[in-house]
Amino acid sequence: MSESTRSHRDEAAGRAALGCAVVTVSDSRTEETDESGKLMRQLVESAGHRVTAYALIRNDEHTTREHVRALVARDDVDVVLCTGGTGLGSRDRTVEAVRPLFEKELPGFGEIFRVVSFQEQVGTAAILSRAVAGGVNGKLVVSMPGSKAAVELALTRVLLPELRHAIRELRR
Secondary structure (H helix, E strand, O other), rough: OOOHHHHHHHHHHHOOOOOOEEEOOOOOOOOOOHHHHHHHHHHHHHHEEEEEEEEOOOOOHHHHHHHHHHHHOOOOOEEEEOOOOOOOOOOOOOHHHHHHHOEOOHHHHHHHHHHHHHHHHHHHHHHHOOOOEEEOOOEEEEOOOOOHHHHEEEEHHHHHHHHHHHHHHOOO
16 A cells, blocks of 8 residues: 555544435335345444435436435535446436536446455356446445445445545545
Protein backbone atom coordinates (compact mmCIF):
# COMPACT_ATOMS: atom_id res chain seq x y z
CA MET A 1 0.00 0.00 0.00
CA SER A 2 1.34 3.43 -0.89
CA GLU A 3 2.11 6.00 1.79
CA SER A 4 -0.58 8.36 0.46
CA THR A 5 -3.23 5.62 0.54
CA ARG A 6 -2.22 4.73 4.10
CA SER A 7 -2.37 8.41 5.08
CA HIS A 8 -5.81 8.89 3.49
CA ARG A 9 -7.15 5.75 5.17
CA ASP A 10 -5.77 6.84 8.55
CA GLU A 11 -7.38 10.26 8.20
CA ALA A 12 -10.67 8.72 7.07
CA ALA A 13 -10.67 6.23 9.96
CA GLY A 14 -10.95 9.15 12.36
CA ARG A 15 -14.24 10.28 10.82
CA ALA A 16 -17.49 9.75 12.66
CA ALA A 17 -19.84 6.91 11.83
CA LEU A 18 -21.46 7.34 8.45
CA GLY A 19 -25.19 7.53 7.88
CA CYS A 20 -26.23 4.76 5.52
CA ALA A 21 -29.56 4.39 3.73
CA VAL A 22 -30.49 0.85 2.73
CA VAL A 23 -32.78 0.37 -0.26
CA THR A 24 -34.05 -3.01 -1.41
CA VAL A 25 -35.39 -2.92 -4.97
CA SER A 26 -37.73 -5.86 -5.52
CA ASP A 27 -41.15 -6.84 -6.78
CA SER A 28 -41.13 -10.13 -4.89
CA ARG A 29 -39.87 -9.36 -1.39
CA THR A 30 -41.69 -8.00 1.62
CA GLU A 31 -40.14 -6.44 4.71
CA GLU A 32 -40.49 -9.85 6.39
CA THR A 33 -38.73 -11.71 3.57
CA ASP A 34 -36.09 -9.08 2.75
CA GLU A 35 -33.11 -11.05 4.04
CA SER A 36 -30.61 -9.04 1.99
CA GLY A 37 -31.83 -5.72 3.36
CA LYS A 38 -31.75 -7.10 6.89
CA LEU A 39 -28.21 -8.43 6.43
CA MET A 40 -27.10 -5.12 4.93
CA ARG A 41 -28.41 -3.21 7.96
CA GLN A 42 -26.66 -5.64 10.33
CA LEU A 43 -23.32 -5.42 8.52
CA VAL A 44 -23.44 -1.63 8.34
CA GLU A 45 -24.13 -1.34 12.06
CA SER A 46 -21.51 -3.99 12.92
CA ALA A 47 -18.97 -1.86 11.05
CA GLY A 48 -19.77 1.08 13.34
CA HIS A 49 -22.03 3.06 11.01
CA ARG A 50 -25.67 4.13 11.39
CA VAL A 51 -28.63 3.02 9.31
CA THR A 52 -30.52 6.28 8.84
CA ALA A 53 -33.14 5.01 6.40
CA TYR A 54 -34.53 1.75 5.07
CA ALA A 55 -36.96 1.22 2.22
CA LEU A 56 -38.29 -1.65 0.18
CA ILE A 57 -39.40 -0.26 -3.17
CA ARG A 58 -40.77 -1.83 -6.31
CA ASN A 59 -38.49 -2.58 -9.20
CA ASP A 60 -39.25 0.52 -11.25
CA GLU A 61 -36.63 2.80 -12.79
CA HIS A 62 -38.39 6.11 -12.11
CA THR A 63 -39.39 5.19 -8.54
CA THR A 64 -35.86 4.01 -7.74
CA ARG A 65 -34.19 7.11 -9.21
CA GLU A 66 -36.49 9.51 -7.35
CA HIS A 67 -36.10 7.62 -4.08
CA VAL A 68 -32.29 7.66 -4.33
CA ARG A 69 -32.36 11.34 -5.36
CA ALA A 70 -34.36 12.14 -2.21
CA LEU A 71 -31.97 10.14 -0.03
CA VAL A 72 -28.82 11.90 -1.28
CA ALA A 73 -30.51 15.22 -0.50
CA ARG A 74 -30.81 14.29 3.19
CA ASP A 75 -28.25 15.60 5.69
CA ASP A 76 -28.23 12.33 7.65
CA VAL A 77 -27.31 10.17 4.63
CA ASP A 78 -23.70 9.75 3.52
CA VAL A 79 -24.10 6.47 1.64
CA VAL A 80 -27.02 4.90 -0.24
CA LEU A 81 -26.77 1.12 -0.51
CA CYS A 82 -29.15 -0.45 -3.02
CA THR A 83 -29.65 -4.19 -3.35
CA GLY A 84 -31.52 -5.81 -6.21
CA GLY A 85 -32.27 -5.06 -9.82
CA THR A 86 -28.72 -5.38 -11.18
CA GLY A 87 -29.12 -8.48 -13.31
CA LEU A 88 -30.07 -8.96 -16.94
CA GLY A 89 -33.79 -9.50 -16.49
CA SER A 90 -36.27 -7.15 -18.11
CA ARG A 91 -37.32 -5.79 -14.69
CA ASP A 92 -33.72 -5.23 -13.51
CA ARG A 93 -33.45 -1.43 -13.87
CA THR A 94 -31.59 -0.26 -10.76
CA VAL A 95 -28.39 0.46 -12.68
CA GLU A 96 -30.33 2.55 -15.21
CA ALA A 97 -32.01 4.36 -12.32
CA VAL A 98 -28.89 5.36 -10.39
CA ARG A 99 -26.23 5.80 -13.07
CA PRO A 100 -27.67 9.09 -14.44
CA LEU A 101 -27.35 10.56 -10.92
CA PHE A 102 -23.60 9.89 -10.75
CA GLU A 103 -21.30 12.87 -10.94
CA LYS A 104 -18.36 10.47 -10.80
CA GLU A 105 -18.64 6.75 -11.41
CA LEU A 106 -16.42 4.39 -9.42
CA PRO A 107 -15.92 1.51 -11.86
CA GLY A 108 -13.50 -0.18 -9.47
CA PHE A 109 -16.36 -1.21 -7.18
CA GLY A 110 -18.10 -3.29 -9.83
CA GLU A 111 -14.83 -4.59 -11.21
CA ILE A 112 -13.51 -5.77 -7.84
CA PHE A 113 -16.91 -7.11 -6.79
CA ARG A 114 -17.08 -9.25 -9.94
CA VAL A 115 -13.51 -10.51 -9.50
CA VAL A 116 -14.08 -11.53 -5.90
CA SER A 117 -17.49 -12.98 -6.78
CA PHE A 118 -15.85 -14.98 -9.60
CA GLN A 119 -13.14 -16.28 -7.26
CA GLU A 120 -15.25 -17.03 -4.18
CA GLN A 121 -18.84 -17.59 -5.16
CA VAL A 122 -20.26 -17.97 -8.62
CA GLY A 123 -17.45 -18.48 -11.11
CA THR A 124 -18.08 -17.16 -14.58
CA ALA A 125 -21.68 -16.23 -13.68
CA ALA A 126 -20.06 -13.10 -12.17
CA ILE A 127 -20.20 -11.55 -15.64
CA LEU A 128 -23.99 -11.33 -15.24
CA SER A 129 -23.72 -8.76 -12.44
CA ARG A 130 -24.00 -5.09 -13.31
CA ALA A 131 -23.04 -3.80 -9.83
CA VAL A 132 -22.10 -0.10 -9.93
CA ALA A 133 -21.15 2.75 -7.61
CA GLY A 134 -20.74 6.48 -7.97
CA GLY A 135 -20.57 9.81 -6.23
CA VAL A 136 -23.57 12.12 -5.99
CA ASN A 137 -23.36 15.41 -4.04
CA GLY A 138 -20.39 14.17 -2.00
CA LYS A 139 -22.23 10.97 -1.16
CA LEU A 140 -21.70 7.42 -2.32
CA VAL A 141 -24.44 5.50 -4.11
CA VAL A 142 -23.90 1.76 -4.55
CA SER A 143 -26.03 -0.73 -6.43
CA MET A 144 -25.36 -4.42 -5.83
CA PRO A 145 -27.16 -7.70 -6.54
CA GLY A 146 -30.06 -8.79 -4.40
CA SER A 147 -28.84 -12.11 -3.03
CA LYS A 148 -27.67 -12.38 0.58
CA ALA A 149 -24.38 -13.88 -0.56
CA ALA A 150 -23.74 -10.97 -2.92
CA VAL A 151 -24.60 -8.40 -0.24
CA GLU A 152 -22.26 -10.06 2.25
CA LEU A 153 -19.45 -10.26 -0.29
CA ALA A 154 -19.90 -6.70 -1.57
CA LEU A 155 -19.99 -5.19 1.90
CA THR A 156 -17.43 -7.24 3.81
CA ARG A 157 -14.83 -7.80 1.09
CA VAL A 158 -15.12 -4.68 -1.04
CA LEU A 159 -17.11 -1.76 0.33
CA LEU A 160 -16.97 -1.49 4.13
CA PRO A 161 -13.14 -1.49 4.29
CA GLU A 162 -13.08 1.61 2.05
CA LEU A 163 -16.34 3.36 2.98
CA ARG A 164 -14.90 6.18 5.09
CA HIS A 165 -12.02 6.57 2.64
CA ALA A 166 -14.46 6.90 -0.29
CA ILE A 167 -16.49 9.56 1.52
CA ARG A 168 -13.30 11.43 2.41
CA GLU A 169 -12.31 11.51 -1.26
CA LEU A 170 -15.78 12.49 -2.50
CA ARG A 171 -15.83 15.46 -0.12
CA ARG A 172 -12.35 16.85 -0.79
